[in-house]
Amino acid sequence: MAQKPATLKDVAAYANVSRATAARALNSYGYVGDETARKVHEAAEKLGYRGNRLAQALRNGQLPIIGCILGDIQNPFFARIAHDIEVLARKYRYNLIIGSSEEDLEQEVSLLASLQSLSIRGFIVAPTSDENTFHLERLIEENVPLVLIDRVVKGIECDSVVVDNEGGARKAIEYLIAMGHRRIGLLQDDTRIFTSRERLSGYQSALMAGGITPDDAMISVSQSTVEHAIDATIRLFSQKTPPTALFTVDSLMTQGALLAFRAMGISIPHDVSLVGFDDFNLATFTDPQITVVAQPVSEIGLAAARLLFEKLSGQSSPPQQIRFETKLLIRGSVSRRPEG
Template sequence: MAPRKTVTLKDIAAAANVSRAAAARALNGYGYVGAATAERVIEIAAQLGYRGNRVAQALRGGQLPLVGFVPGDIQNPFFAQIAHDIDAQLRQSRQSLLIASSAESVAQERDLIESFRALNVRGVIVAPAASPTRPHLEALLHEGVPLVLIDRAVEGLPCDCVSVDNAGGARAAVGCLIAAGHRRVAVIHDDQRIVTARDRLAGYAGALADHGIALDARLIAVAQSTVAQATEATIRLFRQPDPPTALFTLDSLMTKGALLGLRALGLSVPRDVSLVGFDDFDLATFTEPQITVVAQPVAQIGPLAVRMLLERMRGSTEPPRHVQLPTRLIRRGSVAPPGGGAAATDSAC
């Protein structure tokens, strides 16, 4: 037997001698359509066995429990862990998660937010990409869609936010290297589009200033947050005539790249170079020596953002909250005094 042909809205409209728009209004119960016309359309739809797209109808009516999440880069372990935690937390409240990465592109973030708005999502969690203005996020709030920012606050945007003390964490990391005797501390960072990078670079500069060390532009390398670019930036830094003795990296992908770059140059950690990275990651405890890192409370960020969002979805009218979580310096074996020697003790940092 041949498969039964699916009855479409076009078929119903043709049989009832009305436009597809009129047929859609009659079947979905929105807009104006005459009573007699509506009755005829519904009767013909029943006769032909029309089922309609119940999912599409539910989406239009905002009846599906959907929440959108826009991370900066889903390949970054930091955002991957947060996405996992957000999904697990939402499932407990019978909400479904839609995830789409902005790849740190403002244009892509804007398009994703527009798509979420078209799907009538019940709330959105965003790690905003860099931009001086946020009309697409403001549009969400104007329409009453709950919005929570993670990792990055946006000045002047009246919504809840969960971030960490990036400047303080970076200050502690560089302070650890300085306490071990280093005066030529290099840093690898991105182009400061992202507020977290700006804050971490400010913490680096603040630690130098705390100890009376002048900022040296030759010790600051710019690279995108990828292993390949961080590897190249590390090689550039340490091929200089007067190379640094220590290195601070601004995220886990850059730390991995730094390790590869140092290995390519034949430099050993911490005998030749001391290293501290922002963000803990699995490889940090599998290397020899293990890498000293600034750890973010990643496990707290996703669940807290979901709790804030659910409260707004349930009608909370409390003033916007900005929760800044503390970081923690985890001392391992990648810091030693300049010129080699035993790894720095905890007290040295």
């Protein structure tokens, strides 16, 4: 026989008071006599009473849950972000619902709608694309606290936390050019993704600043998984005149490229040089160690969560845009190439 959880009504009956009195005693508002309060607390403990948050939220407005819609938590970048947000949420006695958009706009829209119908109090979203921003606009209209993370969306005026993707990509390409590379490949994500576009832009502008005309044959598109990146790298380096260097736009793709090179018998940095965007645990343990553009992962999730909780605590401030710098960590995966 399943035991039905005790309700406030049960507690009130056990303590021989009204529900209103029981609620006052348990939540310390209004007036309650000392003796009455003692009896109510005793009853609550005896019955294992645990207030129903749904009922509370229905009366008062919202559940203590924030929603977080990221690309895919299998990506160590997003896993770290989700972890940091959860830690701060726990501190504020909130629970965190994490959804993975898997970089699919429809899924992002669907997830957001689903979470809103749950009366979720606020959202941290890594928007998939800005083809359609109605769902985000609607959040703004309804005054729902929203923080965009990793990517921003034109026309959505709200708090955001991003990294200088363009500058980071530019640093990588400038470094490859300085090392003599002219045919520089790019392993990139879907250009509907904001970060992907910025990294492409940094790639292209650095090429042009170095007097190199960008060439589509140097670019291979991949989803952000190791498996897809292996395929995309193989495609890129199977062509007649392959790149002499490769820039990969996230750590899973970097790892995929490494595996593809190994499968193709391509040696780094002897045959091909490699620079990856974002650091990862074993970048300094591979042979050779991988040169990366590092972003301050440990700062990003915390910054976004802080912004959200400021808003949730009722503070009404203008939208803040936080932008973190990247840093080029030169290791051993780039070799100098003669001018030819």
